[in-house]
Amino acid sequence: MERANDSSLMGFILLGFSDHPHLEAALFVFVLFFYLLTLVGNFAIIIISYLDPLLHTPMYFFLSNLSLLDLCFTTSLAPQTLVNLRGPEKTITYGGCVVQLYISLALGSTECILLAIMALDRYIAICKPLHYVSIMNPRLCQQLASISWLSGLANSLIHATFTLQLPLCGNHRLDHFICEVPALLKLACVDTTVNELVLFVVSVLFLLVPPALILISYGFISQAVLKIKSVEARHKAFSTCSSHLTVVIIFYGTIIYMYLQPSNSYTQDQGKFISLFYTMVTPTLNPIIYTLRNKDMKVALKTLLSKKKKNVLPTNMMFKEVFPRHVVSHPASI
Numbered sequence: 001m002e003r004a005n006d007s008s009l010m011g012f013i014l015l016g017f018s019d020h021p022h023l024e025a026a027l028f029v030f031v032l033f034f035y036l037l038t039l040v041g042n043f044a045i046i047i048i049s050y051l052d053p054l055l056h057t058p059m060y061f062f063l064s065n066l067s068l069l070d071l072c073f074t075t076s077l078a079p080q081t082l083v084n085l086r087g088p089e090k091t092i093t094y095g096g097c098v099v100q101l102y103i104s105l106a107l108g109s110t111e112c113i114l115l116a117i118m119a120l121d122r123y124i125a126i127c128k129p130l131h132y133v134s135i136m137n138p139r140l141c142q143q144l145a146s147i148s149w150l151s152g153l154a155n156s157l158i159h160a161t162f163t164l165q166l167p168l169c170g171n172h173r174l175d176h177f178i179c180e181v182p183a184l185l186k187l188a189c190v191d192t193t194v195n196e197l198v199l200f201v202v203s204v205l206f207l208l209v210p211p212a213l214i215l216i217s218y219g220f221i222s223q224a225v226l227k228i229k230s231v232e233a234r235h236k237a238f239s240t241c242s243s244h245l246t247v248v249i250i251f252y253g254t255i256i257y258m259y260l261q262p263s264n265s266y267t268q269d270q271g272k273f274i275s276l277f278y279t280m281v282t283p284t285l286n287p288i289i290y291t292l293r294n295k296d297m298k299v300a301l302k303t304l305l306s307k308k309k310k311n312v313l314p315t316n317m318m319f320k321e322v323f324p325r326h327v328v329s330h331p332a333s334i
Contacts, residue, residue: 011093014084016177017272027276028085034280035078041287042067045297052300058136059125059240062118063290065145069114070283073107076100077178077279084177097179101160104178104279108255109206110152115248116210117144122244123217126237127224159202163195177272178279182259203259211252218245236295243289250285254278 017023045067049060080100084090092100125132163181169189176183181199185192221241228234258274290297 010172011091012097012172012174012179014080014090014092014177014179015173015175016081016084016090018090019269024085028082031078031081031085031276031280034284035074035082037284038070038074038078038280038287041284042071044301045287045290048297048300048304051304055296055300058121058141059118061141062114062121062145065148066111066114066118066286069107069111070286073104073111074280074283076103076107081177081280092179097174098160098164101164101179101181101184102156105160105181106152106156108152109155110148111251112206112210113148113151114145115244115251116213117148118244119214119217119248120144122241123221126221126241155202155206159198162198166190166192166195176275178275180275182271199259203256207252207256207259211248211256214245214248240294243294246289247286251278251282254282 017027046064049055049064077100080092080096084092121136124135128135159181163184166185166188167190168187171187171189174183174187185195185199188195218241221237225234225237225241228237254274254277258271258278
C-alpha cells in the first residue's frame with residue numbers, strides 16, 4: 001500500500017507553538033525545567049525503593065514501575081519538543097514520528113492499567129489485611145505488572161499501525177508539538193470515521209473502565225478505613241490512598257478531556273496546552289505527590305541520607321548517631 005505520498009520521505013513539520021513565537025522561549029524553559037524534575041524525582045523513587053529493604057513491598061514495586069514509565073514517556077517526547085522550541089527548523093523525520101507515536105501510546109496506555117492495579121493493591125492491603133501477604137505475593141505482582149506493560153504494547157501496535165496506514169496525500173504540516181493520533185487523523189485525505197470510532201472505543205477501554213474500577217475500589221477502601229479504630233493507622237491509610245487518588249485524578253482528568261471530547265469542542269491551542277500538561281507536568285507531579293505525602297518514603301530518604309553522612313564523618317565521630325533510625329512496618333514484602 002502506498003504510504004502518505006511524500007510524507008515518508010520528507011517527514012513532518014511540527015507547527016507546535018509557532019503561532020505564538022513570543023511564548024517559545026518561556027515554553028522551552030518550562031519543558032526543560034519539568035523534564036529535569038521528572039528525571040530527578042522518578043530516578044530518586046526507583047533508587048530509594050531499591051536500596052531500602054523496608055520499601056520492598058508490592059506498593060513500592062508498582063510505584064517503581066510507574067516511575068520507570070514516566071521516565072520513558074517523558075524522554076520519548078521532551079528532547080524533540082526542546083529541539084523544536086529552540087531551533088528554527090521544527091521538523092521530525094517520518095521514522096522519528098512513528099517511533100514517538102508507538103512508544104508514547106504504549107507507555108500512556110500502560111499507565112492507565114497500572115494505576116488501576118495500584119488501586120487493587122491498596123484495596124487488598126486495607127480491606128483484606130490478613131490475606132495481603134498471601135494474595136499479593138511476588139509472582140502475582142510481577143504478573144500484574146507484565147499485564148499492564150503488555151496491554152499497553154498491544155494497544156500501541158494495533159492503534160498506531162491502524163492510524164499510520166491512512167494516506168496523507170502529501171500533507172506533512174502537523175499542527176501539534178508531538179506526533180499524536182488525533183493530530184495525525186486530521187492530516188488524512190480520506191474519511192477517518194472508522195479510525196475515530198476505534199479511537200473512541202480504545203479511549204473508553206483505557207480511560208473510562210480503569211478509573212471506574214478505581215473509584216469502586218476506593219468506595220470499599222473508604223468504608224474499611226472508617227472502621228479502623230486507631231487514629232494513626234486511619235491517617236496513614238488515608239494519606240497513602242489520597243496520594244494515589246490525586247495522581248489518578250490529574251492523569252485521567254487531562255487525558256479524558258483531550259480524547260473523549262469532540263475535537264470541535266476545544267480549540268487547537270487548548271489541545272496543545274492540555275497535551276503539554278499531561279506529557280510534561282503530570283510525570284513530575286507523581287514523585288512530588290508520593291514523596292511529600294508519603295511518610296514511609298520520607299523516612300527512607302532520611303535514613304539513606306543519614307547513612308551517607310555517617311560514611312563521610314571523621315574517624316573519631318564515626319560511631320556517633322547523627323539521625324535516629326526509623327523503623328516502618330509494612331504489610332508485605334516483595
